[in-house]
Amino acid sequence: MRLFIYFLIIQLLPFKSFADIPALGLKEVIKIASENNPQLLAAREKLNQYDFQKKLITAPLYPNISWNLAGSYLKDAVYTGSPKFNGDPYNLYSSDLKLIQPLYTKGIFSAVTVADYDKKIQTSNIEIQERLLTQNIIEAFYRFILYQQSLTNTLKNQDIIQKALATSNDRYQKGRGQYLDVLQVKTQLALIQPQVEIAKNQFDLAAQQLINFMGEKDHPGLKLRGQLKTLLFKEVQKYIDLSHYHLPEYEINQWQLSQLDYARDVTLGKDFPTLKLVGDYLFTNYKKAEIFSDYSHSWAIQLQLSIPIFSGFSSNQEKAILASQDAQLRISRRDIENALSLKQVSSLKNLETTENSLVSAEAAVKLSEQSQNEANRIYKLSQIDFLQFLVIQQAALQAKTSFDNLKFQSLIAYSNYFVATGQSLGTLVDILTKDEAK
Numbered sequence: 001m002r003l004f005i006y007f008l009i010i011q012l013l014p015f016k017s018f019a020d021i022p023a024l025g026l027k028e029v030i031k032i033a034s035e036n037n038p039q040l041l042a043a044r045e046k047l048n049q050y051d052f053q054k055k056l057i058t059a060p061l062y063p064n065i066s067w068n069l070a071g072s073y074l075k076d077a078v079y080t081g082s083p084k085f086n087g088d089p090y091n092l093y094s095s096d097l098k099l100i101q102p103l104y105t106k107g108i109f110s111a112v113t114v115a116d117y118d119k120k121i122q123t124s125n126i127e128i129q130e131r132l133l134t135q136n137i138i139e140a141f142y143r144f145i146l147y148q149q150s151l152t153n154t155l156k157n158q159d160i161i162q163k164a165l166a167t168s169n170d171r172y173q174k175g176r177g178q179y180l181d182v183l184q185v186k187t188q189l190a191l192i193q194p195q196v197e198i199a200k201n202q203f204d205l206a207a208q209q210l211i212n213f214m215g216e217k218d219h220p221g222l223k224l225r226g227q228l229k230t231l232l233f234k235e236v237q238k239y240i241d242l243s244h245y246h247l248p249e250y251e252i253n254q255w256q257l258s259q260l261d262y263a264r265d266v267t268l269g270k271d272f273p274t275l276k277l278v279g280d281y282l283f284t285n286y287k288k289a290e291i292f293s294d295y296s297h298s299w300a301i302q303l304q305l306s307i308p309i310f311s312g313f314s315s316n317q318e319k320a321i322l323a324s325q326d327a328q329l330r331i332s333r334r335d336i337e338n339a340l341s342l343k344q345v346s347s348l349k350n351l352e353t354t355e356n357s358l359v360s361a362e363a364a365v366k367l368s369e370q371s372q373n374e375a376n377r378i379y380k381l382s383q384i385d386f387l388q389f390l391v392i393q394q395a396a397l398q399a400k401t402s403f404d405n406l407k408f409q410s411l412i413a414y415s416n417y418f419v420a421t422g423q424s425l426g427t428l429v430d431i432l433t434k435d436e437a438k
Helices: 027-038 038-061 109-174 179-213 233-239 248-271 312-378 386-420 425-432
Strands: 004-006 062-075 090-104 224-225 274-285 297-306
Touching: 027 038, 027 109, 027 425, 038 090, 038 109, 062 312, 109 179, 109 224, 109 248, 109 312, 109 386, 109 425, 179 386, 233 312, 233 425, 312 386, 386 425
Parallel strands: none
Antiparallel strands: 004 224, 062 090, 090 274, 274 297
16 A cells, blocks of 8 residues: 655645645656756756857867057157157057967877876766665655654554553543552653654655655655665566676776876976978068058068977986875876775665565564554553553654664665666566556
């Protein structure tokens, strides 16, 4: 039987009833989060930034054309012996059209490749961000359900104690019970009220956390559709293919190592000769009207070769820096392998532990429910006192709470296991929502 989770964040508008708001399933919550989560949107926008950066890096491959226009008012010194216009002030107008075309610069194409690797690395970072968001949504979604169930159990326990108070009062009034029983029941009723408040606060916080992951400030009339499932590894295992996995952490490390090879060409390229084609077309005249006349122009074309001779041994230090960066990336790869290996082992052990515990916990819940029903019956018949009745009720509540917590921990362990083994979390989401009512 499906469990529908209802949670109202703010007061509903009068024209829209609570029942009109559709319940959201896990997939729908993930979709909303994927479209609205600020961190994920920022990561995707950064990919656009790298796109523009690549275009900026390719700019030096194209000709650089500039046109300078100038108008000057001058006067030559007479003592020079040959002043223009006998030393009187005059006008000078010029138009200079210059073209510079790089022909060879070592590392310029490598810089474009480095920009391509920046995009690849960011794409993998987005995958990690999406995976982390999905993990957080799964945990927040089922924590919401866990705390809702906890609140429901606590309220049920409160209702049972309130009914026990009515029974104790009735027994006391008829002389079949003691006033001490009435006081004990009232004491327990007072003690359970803070538990109810704590359960409500946990539920409210779980709802707000889920809304935050969805990228929203609030979500009026939020309702969720789902339940805490008991997954068995033997059933889930058929969806897992350990021979085919995808680990973006490995990809990023490999991209960074490959990128470093091209970055080496870019960094050391400045120590190699550069060749440019330079063209200059110049108009100069003392009269504005005749500045573009055939008698006022000149032009020049040249090949410009620049050869660095000495740079203070900076290239040696740059090579050492690049070698150190390479070593750091290779050490980081080993660290990634160790961390993921540990996560694989720990998540699998958690799965095994919780699965074994779930069998016992489920049996305990069934027994506690039988005990609870029997205790309700014989308490009304005055065959047990309130303390015995209370112990049985508390044991039942503890069994249900423990069972729900184990199911929640099992789902988190599955999420961690899928990530550690490079399996798609989308597969896990499909398993969790397989029988979900629409």
